[in-house]
Amino acid sequence: MYTSKFIFFSLIFLLLLTFLAPSISSELDLTDENGDDVDGLEELIALDEQEDSQHHEKPSEAEFVSKAQRIVLELNNDNTKRAIDGNEYVLVLGYAPWCVRSAELMPKFAEAATALKELGSSLLMAKIDAERYPKVASTLEIKGFPTLLLFVNGTSQPYTGGFSAEELVIWARKKTGVPIIRISSDAEASHFLKKHSMFVVSLFEKFAGPDYDEFTKAAKMDNEIQFVETSNAEIAKHLFPNIKPTNLFLGLVKSEPEKYTEYEGTFSTDEILQFLDDNKFPLVTVLTELNAARVYSSTNKLQVLIISEPDDFKKLVEPLQDVARKFKSGIMFIFVDIREDNLAKPFLTMFGLEESEDSVVISFNYSSSLKYLLESDTTPTSLEGFCSGLLSGTVSPYYKSQPIPDNKNMSILTVVGKTFDELILNSPENILLEIHTQWCISCETTSKQMEKLAKHFKGLDNLIFARIDASLNEHPKLQVDDYPTLLFYSADDKTKPIQFPTKSSVKELAALVNKNLKAQDREIRDEL
Ligand SMILES: *[C@@H]1O[C@H](CO)[C@@H](O)[C@H](O)[C@H]1NC(C)=O
Numbered sequence: 001m002y003t004s005k006f007i008f009f010s011l012i013f014l015l016l017l018t019f020l021a022p023s024i025s026s027e028l029d030l031t032d033e034n035g036d037d038v039d040g041l042e043e044l045i046a047l048d049e050q051e052d053s054q055h056h057e058k059p060s061e062a063e064f065v066s067k068a069q070r071i072v073l074e075l076n077n078d079n080t081k082r083a084i085d086g087n088e089y090v091l092v093l094g095y096a097p098w099c100v101r102s103a104e105l106m107p108k109f110a111e112a113a114t115a116l117k118e119l120g121s122s123l124l125m126a127k128i129d130a131e132r133y134p135k136v137a138s139t140l141e142i143k144g145f146p147t148l149l150l151f152v153n154g155t156s157q158p159y160t161g162g163f164s165a166e167e168l169v170i171w172a173r174k175k176t177g178v179p180i181i182r183i184s185s186d187a188e189a190s191h192f193l194k195k196h197s198m199f200v201v202s203l204f205e206k207f208a209g210p211d212y213d214e215f216t217k218a219a220k221m222d223n224e225i226q227f228v229e230t231s232n233a234e235i236a237k238h239l240f241p242n243i244k245p246t247n248l249f250l251g252l253v254k255s256e257p258e259k260y261t262e263y264e265g266t267f268s269t270d271e272i273l274q275f276l277d278d279n280k281f282p283l284v285t286v287l288t289e290l291n292a293a294r295v296y297s298s299t300n301k302l303q304v305l306i307i308s309e310p311d312d313f314k315k316l317v318e319p320l321q322d323v324a325r326k327f328k329s330g331i332m333f334i335f336v337d338i339r340e341d342n343l344a345k346p347f348l349t350m351f352g353l354e355e356s357e358d359s360v361v362i363s364f365n366y367s368s369s370l371k372y373l374l375e376s377d378t379t380p381t382s383l384e385g386f387c388s389g390l391l392s393g394t395v396s397p398y399y400k401s402q403p404i405p406d407n408k409n410m411s412i413l414t415v416v417g418k419t420f421d422e423l424i425l426n427s428p429e430n431i432l433l434e435i436h437t438q439w440c441i442s443c444e445t446t447s448k449q450m451e452k453l454a455k456h457f458k459g460l461d462n463l464i465f466a467r468i469d470a471s472l473n474e475h476p477k478l479q480v481d482d483y484p485t486l487l488f489y490s491a492d493d494k495t496k497p498i499q500f501p502t503k504s505s506v507k508e509l510a511a512l513v514n515k516n517l518k519a520q521d522r523e524i525r526d527e528l
Pocket residue numbers: 088152153
């Protein structure tokens with residue numbers, strides 16, 4: 001179906017493809033395996049132990065990074081099996097030297113390795129150059145770049161966390177038996193606050209019982225937020241200042257204007273996770289390549305996207321936060337920098353607004369697959385009106401359309417989204433409609449056949465030939481997923497167009513047109 005949901009999935013697919021594409025091309029030259037015997041585990045550990053005993057000055061950033069890189073074990077033909085089988089937990093990064101995304105992730109991975117080591121984690125962090133060691137990479141089932149896999153006693157599971165160093169650490173600890181940080185002193189709380197800006201804080205009288213079990217389960221199942229527990233009300237107050245006097249509490253802390261959110265539900269794992277899902281994003285999320293996958297998968301609310309220049313957005317951000325606060329239970333607000341083609345273009349294309357230089361405000365309802373456009377100028381007032389309209393169902397869905405063309409003396413009418421009702425559905429004529437797209441290769445043949453048919457039937461006043469470019473025009477009644485498509489709309493029933501086979505010859509098509517016109521004549525005669 002030619003719906004926004006379809007386009008959205010295509011969009012997500014394209015996004016994933018940009019992750020995977022390099023690996024596809026690489027498979028072509030993964031011909032020989034020239035991996036030689038490099039340093040084994042023991043050597044690496046030896047390196048770790050040396051640490052920077054030779055450095056007396058403060059290490060530079062480059063030194064810090066290279067030291068961190070060394071904490072990450074480099075897998076090769078000889079050490080991989082041993083590393084995977086010999087450790088309870090191994091987090092493997094599969095990369096290719098030329099892959100940009102791998103290069104971006106590598107320092108964060110190394111930074112996370114350093115942090116985890118300092119925290120005494122038993123997790124082994126390892127990386128493998130999948131181009132140099134394709135056989136090993138394939139036994140680990142590394143298919144795209146970068147790939148992150150956690151091996152637990154030799155069995156792998158996909159990585160489901162975020163991609164900053166902090167998020168890597170949080171996820172790794174959750175999945176390796178340390179899902180919660182316990183804080184028992186004010187000093188620890190201060191130290192923790194210096195390092196974390198987003199976390200779940202909890203207060204329990206004792207760390208046991210059904211409520212506590214549900215809380216622990218939620219901490220393990222969540223993929224991105226650090227959970228904290230304390231049994232001291234003063235410490236809880238330090239972490240969550242407006243806490244009411246209580247001996248059972250859970251709240252979410254974030255680094256943004258809406259910093260503190262108290263949990264008011266019962267202690268059940270599902271409800272806690274739902275609460276986090278509803279509240280974990282900032283009032284306005286800035287879309288980046290790092291969080292895109294997370295944002296796209298968070299489809300439980302309406303999404304309103306503001307696509308604009310950062311300067312225009314800055315002017316809007318404060319009033320927008322007030323709007324966002326008001327609608328936060330129903331709408332997720334996302335800012336997209338219009339200059340970032342990778343992020344902004346797919347959205348603008350869905351609305352036919354690729355060339356827009358002004359702010360564009362759009363919305364998606366993932367349950368209904370409908371999309372919406374704020375058609376007036378973007379101001380705090382218009383935005384607020386748009387949002388309440390969305391929630392009350394008074395904003396009409398948006399269907400893209402080219403401008404209305406001049407069809408004077410055309411043997412084949414050009415139909416656009418805006419004229420589909422008038423020219424097709426409400427027209428008293430029989431219509432043969434050709435539906436094509438810009439990118440379809442076989443559409444040209446069908447277009448030529450249409451020209452011939454139009455010439456052949458010229459002068460027949462109850463038959464009209466028309467065409468529509470479905471890449472630039474949409475209509476709720478036009479649900480086609482294959483191009484070209486030929487639809488015959490009979491004058492007496494526009495609700496059930498008849499699909500003509502596009503692989504037919506002109507002659508066969510002409511015969512089909514005649515047959516359908518005659519069938520209609522017969523019906524009219526029968527009625528008389
Ligand atoms: C891994 O295997 C060891 C030894 O059999 C076992 O003690 C440990 O519980 C296992 N770890 C996990 C997370 O299943």
